[in-house]
Amino acid sequence: MKILARPLLTAAVLAYTPAVYAQPVAHPVATFAGLDKITGRITRFDVYVDETVLFGALEITPRACYDRPSSDTLQRTSAFLEVNQIGLDGVGERIFTGWMFADSPALNAVDHAVYDVWLIECKTSTNVPPPDAR
Numbered sequence: 107m108k109i110l111a112r113p114l115l116t117a118a119v120l121a122y123t124p125a126v127y128a129q130p131v132a133h134p135v136a137t138f139a140g141l142d143k144i145t146g147r148i149t150r151f152d153v154y155v156d157e158t159v160l161f162g163a164l165e166i167t168p169r170a171c172y173d174r175p176s177s178d179t180l181q182r183t184s185a186f187l188e189v190n191q192i193g194l195d196g197v198g199e200r201i202f203t204g205w206m207f208a209d210s211p212a213l214n215a216v217d218h219a220v221y222d223v224w225l226i227e228c229k230t231s232t233n234v235p236p237p238d239a240r
Contacts, residue, residue: 130172183208
């Protein structure tokens with residue numbers, strides 16, 4: 107019996123090959139879409155990483171934007187962002203901090219009564235001038 111156990115164990119070890127994933131690639135620009143639920147208007151906008159933009163009463167600041175090759179089975183496009191809601195007094199209140207995934211926009215969504223925001227893609231460039239060039 108011990109003679110049979112070794113070949114089977116060796117075959118099992120050789121058959122196991124862990125999945126190899128490509129390293130995520132960081133990009134300087136995140137593309138989002140935003141829905142104003144009152145007007146029904148969808149707006150698509152580019153934001154540089156670490157830049158803050160306003161969408162309605164929301165301040166959106168992406169801190170990182172990554173994608174992976176389409177051959178990977180992991181979430182291919184993801185961004186880490188912070189979202190503040192600006193009140194009538196002009197003070198912001200953090201309503202979202204976390205990862206957003208383009209392949210699964212409802213997985214980690216911004217929960218707001220008037221606005222929906224979701225990640226579309228990460229890009230290396232945009233025709234929007236960078237924050238320091240404005």
